[in-house]
Amino acid sequence: MGPHRKALRTTAVGAVSATLVAGCVLGLAPTAQAAGDVRFVDITGDGGTVLKANVVTPAGDDGTQRHPLLVLPTSWGFPQVEYLAQAQKLADLGYVVVSYNVRGFWQSGGEIDVAGPSDTADASKVIDWALANTPSDPRHIGMAGVSYGAGISLLTAAHDRRVKAVASLSGWADLIGSIYSGRTQHVQAAALLDGASLVTGRQSTETRQVFDDFYASNLAREQELIDWGKKRSPGTYVDQLNKNGAAVMLANAWGDTVFPPNQNADFYEKLTGPKRLEFRPGDHATAELPGLFGVPNDVWTDTERWFDHYLKGADNGIDREQPVELKSRSTGGYEGYPDWKSVAATERKIALGGTTTIHTNVDSGADGGIVFLSSILDQVAKLPPIAAIPLLPRRWAAVWQSEKYGSAQEIRGTATLHTTVTPTKESGTLVAYLYDVGPLGLGKLVSNAPYTFHGLTPGKPFGLDLDLFSTAYDVPAGHRLALVVDTVDPLYIEHNPSGAQLTFSSPADDPSYVSIPLRKQ
Template structure:
């Protein structure tokens, strides 16, 4: 059953990937053509002799004096080397030498897809070596930036190469396992999207193919192997090295990123001791940066240029004096500045989950996190998140608790946490928690969600569950309620509920259950 489901999901998501990639390439064509006069296409020898396809954009009038700062841009997963040409041209117009390259395993570059493994990190250093040898780049002013896959490689490279003085990691990851395996639950749509894109546009390594197969089949004997594989590719593993090297780090992501959720970036940001900046906006994976790839005005890329201007060119543009945490709510315009991540949630309000509830597993109640990419894009463009009729959710398959009606707007900011006591009838299982904004007619708009999976529990024996829902910024209007819904099936995730399983949520007197909602001080 697992193999059939995987094939179907991968095929379907592969079609979506193909459409996205084709659309991006077609859309970039005009920008690429416009940049052709100042672009030089080259081949660079990467780690182990692997040839990487790259292009170099040089400022007008550049010479061999070595006075131009260098920015290196590794490509995103499944996208060709023309991805950044519009931005590369704009950066070159500001005096930067810009080198963009196709990461190994994709398109014209050689090798296999290693998922930001050691060869990818070594490739980044080889690319820098080549740029210093073949362009008038300043070895003391080197930066890296990237979207998605390129973002992760940038952070890893900065932890391993002291020459990198500034990084802009856009829609990337700090913890790969916490991204696609949070709550010990496989984010299957996200993984299938990556798998499908790699199959269409690249050459997966044997190790990657094995990891994907083990991920889909949910073989617990392989779990530690997957975790170890992910940790090796997580910037969070090399945090001490990154802090020691001192590279200035800008992190930007979208609230609804279904591949790399906001939580893992926020936690990583708090532990950085280097000059740092954190930005969250509405959208899904890489959608906040997309218009900038077409050369259009874009906040993410504007801030990226300001970051490099300050830390590579010494421009006093004030970005170092601004509040370092910048958030944009999904429901209201304008940015909010904070001194750090913990200040985002000035207060917390608890919603009691006092009433016990028993639900049956294996059936989707109708409460869902949406569809990868599509749902969060609709939320970004039209403020239309996934919805559910809370009164009509079948209580056989969904547990529901609601707050009182709020007399004023509740500005949810940060990470909602769930604490409850769970008694399962089977030793393993999965629950998915959802927080909804419920209007007067009972229609709930999804605020946030997260999955949670357990194994090896004693049937009939209660245990405590503490779950962080994905961080967000959402304004609940006056007259609305918040509702916490829990069920066992969501198409975004692989569920581990044996047939006939039941879950009982309770609230013992000595350990009451609640959901803690972070609120901005008004």
């Protein structure tokens, strides 16, 4: 077993354990609350596949009144009781709620299709069943879900015009842009998904092949991987989604290590119908998790308001609020904007002068953290990954720092690295990190992003423009910003040949810099 496979197996064990613990707790707590109020049913999905589902209807319903319908596909690796606490709340608000276990997981039949055509066809079959077997109103249908269920909901809304409103919670818009951004495999994220599905589901031959090619960095099948991912990306069908006119709410976390925020912000800008974008501190699905236990939760409260307005016509004001709502990682306060491009009012460039050469294949100590754990610590304790910037070994890390700032710098949006790189080998990987550096030299991670290249000419410079993952972070007065670049990070698979070096330069006619997006002060 190669080093990458060993690493991903280790990551998968922890990831699967966390998933199963959460799944078991979800499987117990909401069921106790919902006992006697829920009906468990079998629904025939695409191709005759049996989908395990549950139905919650408004209390006191006598079958003579039609109610808005909400369909909730489960998250990756979670059982069908995942949404019972929220389903009861929604039923109390007058909705018929049908939640079902997606194909290939737990007791549902079939094999995992990774939000492929069979999954969207299943969702339409669930809608068909609900209209035939519950007091649902065919004119008022919505879909929502967390993670996997979010992506399936968006994809279904693009293919089934009956869906009038969607709440995508910790979902994705670009599957390849999520786990293969910068042409770099996000190995810990993939191991989480792979490990959970091996324990709780049944992978199809195609799904297993995709994971194996991903881990093996099989460039011969790279285009097939990209095509496979495009078919499963809501962004591919944005024109259909706009034509169908569904009202779309997107809620994600700044530190999502499975579906980073950039691709959802880009997708949001392309939507032309009613839309809302929310970003909060945390990692994948951590902002929504308390609501799955029935705990009051901003994400689920806004989801209820979204459906109340767009499915029930409630005049609750959500359509008059600023459609882009951000919660800063530093202050915890909400900020409203008219659109994504207004988030950053100005940009400040940090010059990356001089010429710096680093050696590859060694982790300098600058890292993006650990999937889930690091961003959760940032969410609950404002403790992102930390590096001692003065102590980073310059043999393996390139470091540039700004001057001390006389006032707080409110970073909002997407920082961009522009530089010139000269490799000594035809392939390589680098990871850029932006740090908030305090007086003692300790740097708190603000953002990062990987980049991989293949097939270049050794010794020939090339220009690099790299978007770091979007964020909202306040750098205190008296601190600096530091850009660090190295070549190894446990979050990603690296492609640096033995003995390779990377040289970063700043030509006079094309100077290097990192552009910092700042909120208007």
